[in-house]
Amino acid sequence: MVEGSETETARALLRWYAEMGVDEAVGPAPADLYSWTRADPAAAPRLETMRKTSAPAAPEVTSAQPETISTDEAIKAAEAAAAACDSFEALEAAVKAFDGCSLKAGTKNTVFADGVPGADLLVIGEAPGRDEDRLGKPFVGRAGQLLDRMLAAIGRDRTSNTLISNVIFWRPPANRTPTALETAVCRPFVDRLIELTDPKAVLIAGGAPLQALLGVTGIMRARGVWREIETAGGKRYPALPTYHPAFLLRQPAGKRLAWADLQSLDAKLKDH
Numbered sequence: 001m002v003e004g005s006e007t008e009t010a011r012a013l014l015r016w017y018a019e020m021g022v023d024e025a026v027g028p029a030p031a032d033l034y035s036w037t038r039a040d041p042a043a044a045p046r047l048e049t050m051r052k053t054s055a056p057a058a059p060e061v062t063s064a065q066p067e068t069i070s071t072d073e074a075i076k077a078a079e080a081a082a083a084a085c086d087s088f089e090a091l092e093a094a095v096k097a098f099d100g101c102s103l104k105a106g107t108k109n110t111v112f113a114d115g116v117p118g119a120d121l122l123v124i125g126e127a128p129g130r131d132e133d134r135l136g137k138p139f140v141g142r143a144g145q146l147l148d149r150m151l152a153a154i155g156r157d158r159t160s161n162t163l164i165s166n167v168i169f170w171r172p173p174a175n176r177t178p179t180a181l182e183t184a185v186c187r188p189f190v191d192r193l194i195e196l197t198d199p200k201a202v203l204i205a206g207g208a209p210l211q212a213l214l215g216v217t218g219i220m221r222a223r224g225v226w227r228e229i230e231t232a233g234g235k236r237y238p239a240l241p242t243y244h245p246a247f248l249l250r251q252p253a254g255k256r257l258a259w260a261d262l263q264s265l266d267a268k269l270k271d272h
């Protein structure tokens, strides 16, 4: 093979990787993240899960195969770990130590929350993206910058009066929507975060967290309508669904309705 065609072949391979969603190197060997999360709906779903996960292990250099636990076991482990936490810091440590979500194996960081613990406003989005995984903080990419501007319009920011998190603490491969099993595994931690924050209002940013937190589909119809989130501990919190800022970047016409939602949120937060 002449050198030019080798370069062309390498370029074609890289293009193919990018099209398949392989946009960064996270380990020394390829790891099939999708096979770890594939569930058989006909049977009791088993989510293959690595218990020891600092980086995806290369199968050919490890003698032991990853241990697997069922989704039910992972949810029970999350419930027990979350219930044992009495502070924001303890919960953050518990989430970081938790190995029951298969997504963790393919990521660089656990993305827990950013902002003021105990703030009266808690914003909950979908899942970390590439920038969030790189920096270990939620909503720091373009969508996050728009979210910051939206919040600033009602006097809110993560340095003084707002806490921001997601329904998933690890970046899904190629930013795909988290599965129901993944959100179910993270949910006990999200519920405990809500309880420990004890906010006056929760802003739900987008359709995926709407579905995960309230079991409601269709952000177009649900946005702007106040509902209640009930946590595992039986506490209830006012929650307002609105458009995800990434959607607003693609569809700026939605900003008018998002602004109406923010004004409704502002009124609720100022209500005595």
Ligand code: URA
Binding pocket: 125, 126, 127, 128, 129, 132, 137, 138, 139, 140, 141, 143, 144, 166, 246
């Ligand atoms: N989108 C989200 O839903 N969450 C983030 O943290 C970043 C982008």
